[in-house]
Amino acid sequence: MEIALAAAEAAALCRPDVIAAYPITPNTHIPEHLSDIVAEGRLDAEFICVESEHSALSACMGASGAGARVFTATSSQGLLYMAEIMAIASSMRLPVVMALGNRALSGPLNIWNDHSDIMSQRDTGWISLFASHGQEVIDMVIQSFRIAEDRDVMLPININLDGFQLTHVVEVMDFPLQEEVDAFLPVYKPYASLHPDHPCSMGTLGLPEIFAEATRAREAAVVNSRKTILKVWDEWEKRFGRRYEPIESYKMKGAEVAVLTMGSMGETAEVAIDALREKGVPVGLLKLKLWRPFPYEDLQKAVKGVKSLIVMDRAVSFGGPGGPVASEIRSALYDDPNRPDLTNYIFGLGGRDVTVEDFITMIDKVRLADKKRPKEHYEFYGVRGE
Amino acid sequence: MANKRWPENWQDVTPGCIVSEPGSASQYHTGDWRAQRPIWDNTKCIKCGVCYIFCPEGCIIEKEDGFFEADLDYCKGCGICAHECWPLAIKMVEEG
Numbered sequence: 160m161e162i163a164l165a166a167a168e169a170a171a172l173c174r175p176d177v178i179a180a181y182p183i184t185p186n187t188h189i190p191e192h193l194s195d196i197v198a199e200g201r202l203d204a205e206f207i208c209v210e211s212e213h214s215a216l217s218a219c220m221g222a223s224g225a226g227a228r229v230f231t232a233t234s235s236q237g238l239l240y241m242a243e244i245m246a247i248a249s250s251m252r253l254p255v256v257m258a259l260g261n262r263a264l265s266g267p268l269n270i271w272n273d274h275s276d277i278m279s280q281r282d283t284g285w286i287s288l289f290a291s292h293g294q295e296v297i298d299m300v301i302q303s304f305r306i307a308e309d310r311d312v313m314l315p316i317n318i319n320l321d322g323f324q325l326t327h328v329v330e331v332m333d334f335p336l337q338e339e340v341d342a343f344l345p346v347y348k349p350y351a352s353l354h355p356d357h358p359c360s361m362g363t364l365g366l367p368e369i370f371a372e373a374t375r376a377r378e379a380a381v382v383n384s385r386k387t388i389l390k391v392w393d394e395w396e397k398r399f400g401r402r403y404e405p406i407e408s409y410k411m412k413g414a415e416v417a418v419l420t421m422g423s424m425g426e427t428a429e430v431a432i433d434a435l436r437e438k439g440v441p442v443g444l445l446k447l448k449l450w451r452p453f454p455y456e457d458l459q460k461a462v463k464g465v466k467s468l469i470v471m472d473r474a475v476s477f478g479g480p481g482g483p484v485a486s487e488i489r490s491a492l493y494d495d496p497n498r499p500d501l502t503n504y505i506f507g508l509g510g511r512d513v514t515v516e517d518f519i520t521m522i523d524k525v526r527l528a529d530k531k532r533p534k535e536h537y538e539f540y541g542v543r544g545e
Numbered sequence: 546m547a548n549k550r551w552p553e554n555w556q557d558v559t560p561g562c563i564v565s566e567p568g569s570a571s572q573y574h575t576g577d578w579r580a581q582r583p584i585w586d587n588t589k590c591i592k593c594g595v596c597y598i599f600c601p602e603g604c605i606i607e608k609e610d611g612f613f614e615a616d617l618d619y620c621k622g623c624g625i626c627a628h629e630c631w632p633l634a635i636k637m638v639e640e641g
Contacts, residue, residue: 252561313560351563360564372555373562380560 162293163188163326165334166232166258166318169300171202172340175256176227176347179207179218181237184270185322186260189232212237216244216255223253224361226352228304231255234322235262235276242280248315249284250377251362252350254307255315257285258300261422261473262322263509271510272322274422275474277450278483284381286316286388287450291425293330295448296320298401301340306391308347312384319450321423323510335399343398385452405454406461407446410436414443416526417465417499421447421484424471424513431518442522447484455491462492468499469525472537473507481537503537511541575602579622581637587612589634596626596635 160168167189170178178197180190197206205222209215212233219229233241238259248255263269264276277287286306290296299318307316320326335343351359365373385405392403409425410432411417420428425446432444445461447454462468470489472482480486485503492498502525507513521540539545552558559565583596596613597605604619605626615626627635 250561350560351565357565358567360567360569361561363562363564365562368551369558369562372552373558375555376558376560379555 160293160332161188161327161329162296162320162332163260164192165293165330165332166296166300166320166326167192167196168334169297170230170256170258171196171204172335172337173230173256173301173304173344174202174228174341175204175230175304177205177207177219177222177229178231179209179215179222179229180231181209181212181215181233183212183234183237183262185262185272185326186232186234186237186258188326189258189260193230212240213243216241216248216257219255220244220248220251220253223248223255223349224251224353226347226349226354228308228347229255230257232258232260234260235264235270238276238280239264242283245280245283245285245315247362249381250373252313252377252380253315254304254313254347256300256303256307257315257317258296259317259319260322260326261319269509270322272324272423273473273508273510274319274483275508277317277319278474278476281451281483284314284377285451286312286314286381286384287319288316289319289421289448289450290325291420291423291446291448293325293328293332294401295403296325297332297334298395298399298403301335301344302391302395302403304347305344306384306388309387309391310350312380312387313350314380314384319422324423339398343394382452385449385454388449403448405447405449405457407448408461409444409446411443411445411461411465413441414465415441416467416469416522417443417445417462418469418471418518418522419445419447419484419488420471421450422473424473424507427513427515428471428518430515431522434515434519435522440522440526442526453487453491458488458491459495462499463497465499467502467525468492469502469504469521471507472503472505475505475508485537500534502534504540505537506540513541517541574618575621576616576618579617579620579640581622581624581639582617582620583615583622583624583626583635584638585613586634586636589632591632591634593631595629595631599625599629601625 263273470485604616
């Protein structure tokens, strides 16, 4: 089944009450298929065909405030159109679940895969998960409702799947049964809802006397959500036998060089790591699945003993000190006196394909480099003329 | 704003800054913000109620004798009532 359709089926298994979404390539199949599921009568939900992504997230927020379980999906420019409300959904502590088919931000107009869309929204206070293949997409969509709606969390959450590289790829996947999802995901009991029997105000004005405290409280909520995420992942492993960790290690035993990826490029990197390990090269792979809250402890543990870390970025932070992922990793490891050397490659922009050979070339370039070579903060790979 | 009680610490802020007390905005006396106040000249007032309708705060009240006055706990002194009054019965006078 196509992964985007699988994401829709997974969302439908979670029995959302309201789905408000607007189509945008490469994400369209997700809301489109959900509208089919609702029309067929397989899901009793209100599907609102809104006029824009701004309305989509607004409608989802309003519905969530009224106590409904909500789901939406978008990409790139659609996410930017929602940008005004992204921070508000987080500050209002509403458990909106969103699937993001990661697509490049325009200019020039590009509908293909890169991570610039989610990277532009990383500071909005949403929990962010990254899936690297279809099974992870299904699992993470279902886990997300459980994580977001937990009383200790109450935060919006986005599941990132690479546009086209994942959304339009057909894979064999395992769906949990409806009974299994119902057992895992209880009926949503909101902390507060806009019910006239117990009226409340949501999204009120916050004067300077309170804004700092409110923001501090929100940061605490995002950071503390880690406990619930790990607990939910433990339960998922018990129920379904598939293990999830904030950073998954692949062939890291004795690795001197490690590659860090996010999303579907991890699958390609695995093949490259296998090939290099065959030749006896001590190289391993770290697949980052939990982006927000940032997995500090897991990162520190994962790079212990690693001499050289290669961080792959699929987005640019123009004029910044490296790609978004590398800047954060570098900053997180700054205080560790034994931190590995960090090389940042920026590649795969706007859907540019990244192959196994590309990974091998990049890894060889780093591990065989002349140590006296001056280190730039980041390097573009695969750009003609570079 | 002395009548507002702020939570002492960030741990005491309600999740999402939800306000659970309905109608609590009435505890916030925005009359403190006023720089001018409306004064009615009841010899000119024709009791049409236009000031009452146009007040954006909804704080103009009809007295028992049918004339109007502003509730100074909430009146911000915007002057819309004086602007809309047909017989020019309302004058905005500086506070203090």
